[in-house]
Amino acid sequence: MNDLLALTEQILQVSLVICFIGIAASLILLLYQVMIGPTQPDRAVALDTMGINIMALAGLLSISIVTSKLNDVVLLIGILSFLGTLAIAKYLEKGVIIDRNLE
């Protein structure tokens, strides 16, 4: 029984490292996309996906250092990323983020 526990622990650690590397590579590629992105909507989508990847990073970190305190952080990053994406999308579509008066 103890052997099985040690084995699952090892599998968890290895998969965690693989996930960290994968998400780090994804973040670097997305940063490249943000920099070169042919059109502005491409950059907006890349930034949104970066937010999702950072959420995943925080979640993986809370698995790595065994704690549940980072759950609020994941939610917070998600909300702030959503607000940022919303502002960029509105800027791209209307050219203004907070309108003076709507109709």
Add this chain to the structure above:
Amino acid sequence: MYKPNDLVLRTTTSLIAFILLGFAIYLLLAGHNSPGGGFVGGLLTSGAILLMYMAYGMEVVKKIIPINFTLLIPIGLSFAVGTGLGSFIFNVPFLSQTFGYFHLPIFGEIELATAMIFDIGVYFTVVGVMMTIILTIANDQ
């Protein structure tokens, strides 16, 4: 004239804004012993108000929330300074804090700390500063 269609944004904003405000209050109350505190709570509250501003425009939200956000900064700062000065009444050093266990009708036995009042001061200050910055930039012609 091209007219953007933001029906989805407006409908979800009326729901999401209140979830954000509730989460902000949770973060404000959860501080001191777990992640959270006045700063994050204020940041999230200003995020919720910003979401309403983005969805409904300046004039409408000014009618809904008739608060002068600049006025929140001195209120919050006086809260925070008052917490520090209050420690002189009990003849202890500046910004000393204490806590006690109280029995409230609905919540049962809870721990109340004077650091909470300081956090509320930080909360008001952050909301005031963030909204002032954002609205000042947005008003720029």
